[in-house]
Amino acid sequence: MNRKFMLLVCVLFFTACKVEEAPEVATGQASPEPEQLIEQTLIHNARIYTMDHGFSTASAMLFDSSGKIHNLGDNDAMLSAFPDARRIDMGGKTIIPGLIDSHAHLYGLAISLSQAQLRSTNSKEEVIRKLREHEQHLSDGDWLLGRGWDQNDWPVKEFPGREDLDAAFPDRPVWLRRIDGHAGWANSAALAMADQDLSGDWQPQGGHIHRDAEGQASGVLIDGAMELVESTVPEISEELLVASLDLALQQMVSLGLTGVHDMGVSRSVVQLYRQRIGDGAFPTRLYAFTDGAGETLDWLCENGAVEDESGRLYMRAVKLYIDGAMGSRGAALLADYSDDAGNAGLLFMPSEDMESRIDKVLACGFQVGVHAIGDRGNRVVLDALESVIMHYPDNPGRHRVEHAQTLTREDIPRFAELDVIAAMQPTHATSDMYWVEDRLGPERVLYAYAWRKLIDSKAKLALGSDFPVEEVNPMLGIYAAVTRQDVKGWPPGGWYPQEVLSREEAVRGFTLDAAYSAFMENSVGSLEDGKRADFVVLETNIFEAPVSDIPGTRILQTWIDGEVVYSLP
Numbered sequence: 142m143n144r145k146f147m148l149l150v151c152v153l154f155f156t157a158c159k160v161e162e163a164p165e166v167a168t169g170q171a172s173p174e175p176e177q178l179i180e181q182t183l184i185h186n187a188r189i190y191t192m193d194h195g196f197s198t199a200s201a202m203l204f205d206s207s208g209k210i211h212n213l214g215d216n217d218a219m220l221s222a223f224p225d226a227r228r229i230d231m232g233g234k235t236i237i238p239g240l241i242d243s244h245a246h247l248y249g250l251a252i253s254l255s256q257a258q259l260r261s262t263n264s265k266e267e268v269i270r271k272l273r274e275h276e277q278h279l280s281d282g283d284w285l286l287g288r289g290w291d292q293n294d295w296p297v298k299e300f301p302g303r304e305d306l307d308a309a310f311p312d313r314p315v316w317l318r319r320i321d322g323h324a325g326w327a328n329s330a331a332l333a334m335a336d337q338d339l340s341g342d343w344q345p346q347g348g349h350i351h352r353d354a355e356g357q358a359s360g361v362l363i364d365g366a367m368e369l370v371e372s373t374v375p376e377i378s379e380e381l382l383v384a385s386l387d388l389a390l391q392q393m394v395s396l397g398l399t400g401v402h403d404m405g406v407s408r409s410v411v412q413l414y415r416q417r418i419g420d421g422a423f424p425t426r427l428y429a430f431t432d433g434a435g436e437t438l439d440w441l442c443e444n445g446a447v448e449d450e451s452g453r454l455y456m457r458a459v460k461l462y463i464d465g466a467m468g469s470r471g472a473a474l475l476a477d478y479s480d481d482a483g484n485a486g487l488l489f490m491p492s493e494d495m496e497s498r499i500d501k502v503l504a505c506g507f508q509v510g511v512h513a514i515g516d517r518g519n520r521v522v523l524d525a526l527e528s529v530i531m532h533y534p535d536n537p538g539r540h541r542v543e544h545a546q547t548l549t550r551e552d553i554p555r556f557a558e559l560d561v562i563a564a565m566q567p568t569h570a571t572s573d574m575y576w577v578e579d580r581l582g583p584e585r586v587l588y589a590y591a592w593r594k595l596i597d598s599k600a601k602l603a604l605g606s607d608f609p610v611e612e613v614n615p616m617l618g619i620y621a622a623v624t625r626q627d628v629k630g631w632p633p634g635g636w637y638p639q640e641v642l643s644r645e646e647a648v649r650g651f652t653l654d655a656a657y658s659a660f661m662e663n664s665v666g667s668l669e670d671g672k673r674a675d676f677v678v679l680e681t682n683i684f685e686a687p688v689s690d691i692p693g694t695r696i697l698q699t700w701i702d703g704e705v706v707y708s709l710p
């Protein structure tokens with residue numbers, strides 16, 4: 142767990158943690174003074190990249206107590222023009238608009254944070270220590286769940302056993318999924334919960350129960366055997382869910398995210414978000430897509446778009462899927478996978494069904510975002526959009542293809558022609574680049590993760606992370622977009638570097654273009670008169686520093702509606 146995140150855990154769960162000292166932030170005057178007394182605030186002595194259409198910069202910015210920007214300009218002129226404003230000297234630091242992740246899963250992040258993070262643990266002792274830490278914010282009766290262990294990283298590279306957990310956790314059930322999700326490690330309390338007696342010499346279909354010399358389950362269950370314990374894990378408690386959502390939101394703002402487009406949100410999750418907004422515990426702006434064209438869309442269609450007066454929650458978009466993922470060869474391709482003859486992946490539904498679903502969304506007046514990874518999946522979606530859009534001339538448009546990962550040369554210009562936004566995730570390219578050419582071969586790979594070709598064809602991009610599939614930190618996305626390298630700088634020169642974006646384009650994808658893709662470009666996405674004062678103060682000038690500094694760039698402060706929602710300790 143990194144230091145910042147650790148601190149958040151400590152703060153949020155009131156646990157006693159020792160966190161190493163953070164360096165001084167040169168913006169110490171930002172916090173005091175009760176809000177109601179402040180009429181106007183003048184941020185000065187800053188390098189402000191407004192991200193407006195002219196990519197203009199300023200050194201001072203004025204906003205009022207309602208969080209609206211009133212003026213941007215030069216330091217001296219602004220200081221003399223607004224002598225009565227509260228002044229905050231930014232110490233020459235870089236300011237950019239608040240970052241917006243245009244494709245992520247907030248609820249999924251919360252669920253993953255409700256479990257102990259065991260990735261990169263180096264021993265069983267370290268696992269136990271992390272579990273003890275995590276246990277501090279569980280209630281009685283909660284299972285202790287975790288994920289990410291890998292015995293290959295330990296001194297003794299053998300599967301662990303239930304007894305390794307029993308001493309520390311004799312009563313509370315513990316269930317820990319291995320890093321690849323194909324094995325689970327349980328303590329005796331969890332094994333005892335299984336509906337079946339796990340001892341003996343039988344094995345379940347498609348799985349394996351590891352047993353000791355006496356025929357007792359040793360604690361590790363493989364694949365099909367995992368279900369024996371997993372099916373008895375109770376649903377997450379309301380208390381833990383709320384605490385985990387708070388943690389996820391705090392993680393977002395600590396990484397400079399002032400907005401997120403949340404993909405696939407059910408009614409009950411909207412209810413949870415509203416509850417936390419009402420509690421004043423929802424610091425970011427959330428633009429929600431429904432979970433498909435079923436029940437949630439019916440409800441939305443009947444009641445109209447959600448536009449919460451807090452300015453924190455909007456819902457007027459629908460998420461659909463046409464195919465699966467590349468890693469598991471579930472993405473629908475026009476021709477067979479290069480490393481699996483006879484397999485071209487699968488469409489989740491025939492093209493007529495995609496058309497009728499899109500038609501239903503547009504008939505309700507909403508925006509649609511369709512997950513499409515393979516070149517066939519993308520073509521089916523573009524075809525469906527093309528044939529449906531014309532029937533709804535009043536629909537506001539800006540429909541999106543989520544991922545738009547593998548395209549063909551013929552389909553790339555269709556995004557601009559149809560005014561369809563490509564919502565892409567730069568870190569998917571740098572996560573997949575080690576193996577994806579095996580799947581696609583040397584020809585098709587030229588049209589995969591093809592950000593530059595899309596921009597050159599005049600298509601609009603909106604950038605995101607797809608967290609928790611990838612990491613939350615948008616600096617990693619900006620870095621991947623401008624280098625097409627992993628954080629170690631591999632491969633030298635970048636992976637298919639002809640597709641890199643400029644730093645300006647990459648930041649625009651996480652700010653103004655992300656806002657555009659949610660119809661919010663008139664209120665957020667750039668720092669301009671009349672827009673919301675959503676901005677972040679950066680430790681490093683990401684437009685001028687060596688690219689290798691971008692991933693580690695820390696957020697000194699995050700401001701939303703003219704208020705500090707995060708400050709680096």
Ligand SMILES: [Zn+2]
Nearest residue numbers: 244245404607
């Ligand atoms: Zn996603």
